[in-house]
Amino acid sequence: MKKFRIEKEHQRMKISQYLREVQNYSGRSLRNVEVFLNGKQVRLTKKLPSHGNLRVVEKKKGTDIKPIKLPLDIIFEDEDILVVNKEPFLLTHPTQKKADFTLANGIVNHFLEKYGEVRVPRFYNRLDMNTSGLIIIAKNSFAQAFLQNFSIFEKKYLAIVDGIIDDEEISRIKDELAKDEENHKIQDFEKENLKAEVEKVRKVGKIENEEFEEKQNFEKDEKNKIIIERRIFRDGDNLERIIDEKGQYAKTAVKVLKTYHEKNVTLVECELFTGRTHQIRVHLKSIGHTIIGDELYGNGLNKELGINRQFLHAYKVKFTHPASKKEVELEIPMFTDMKEFLEK
Structure with missing residues (x-):
């Protein structure tokens, strides 16, 4: 109400x-x-x-999703929005093969305990079963519609990828992407039709002390950042997506955070500007650095090394709150299994 x-x-x-x-x-x-x-x-x-x-x-809207009590890691909650940290190996929503014991079942149960009635969980974003991290659930149709139509939304992931992405490798990838863009021009109207948050505007003012430091940090970030704009296509009923000009426009920013030479892996931050299925996984594969543990696009699992799932974690979101119209930014630590793998 x-x-x-x-x-x-x-x-x-x-x-x-x-x-x-x-x-x-x-x-x-x-x-x-x-x-x-x-x-x-x-x-x-x-x-x-x-x-x-x-x-x-x-008006009340019911759901056929069965309430099941699950431990929920609630990061934020008020009368309009619920944000939870989804653990890996948990489906977001029931499927034909898996009808219960999903995050949705736990959310329905949470609403039942909190409000004394069954409410439909309105997921604003979803994650693959083996991806961990932040998921936003709208509690009513007003909040859902506002998030979809008016909210400025940012989402960032942490990923551990195969291989070392150092300065030389960043240059190689950027050169490859530049040639790719020359050969396959992205239509301008597709970029213009993206939501306003896709292209960020950086304000430049007088450069003094703090602003100079901010400029240096910005330039450093840009140096370590790779922008991938490649179309993603699903060929028939194949689960695996591919890079193909017949596909949908997709944009991902990849920033190198740290390299681990002894493990031959790199920790990167990935920011999504579009929401294609498997987007981060496909884009990282396209530049030659698949996610550790990715069974579909990478080298798969290695239980001896503690690799029991794809190491992808949604760790930061930013959105405009539907009621207050204020910006809400939430950030959580790297999931335990990823941290343990890097620290071994």
């Missing part, structure tokens, strides 16, 4: 228009609400008075 105080500037606006344009409801989410003006239920077509109170009540 949401409550809004009517301001004079919105007088004579239809309630539906007010909720869409001022409170950022989507047209779809308005199909599932009842509205009360000064305590009386009214239609969405009614016009607002100069002052008063508007209450929006979302």
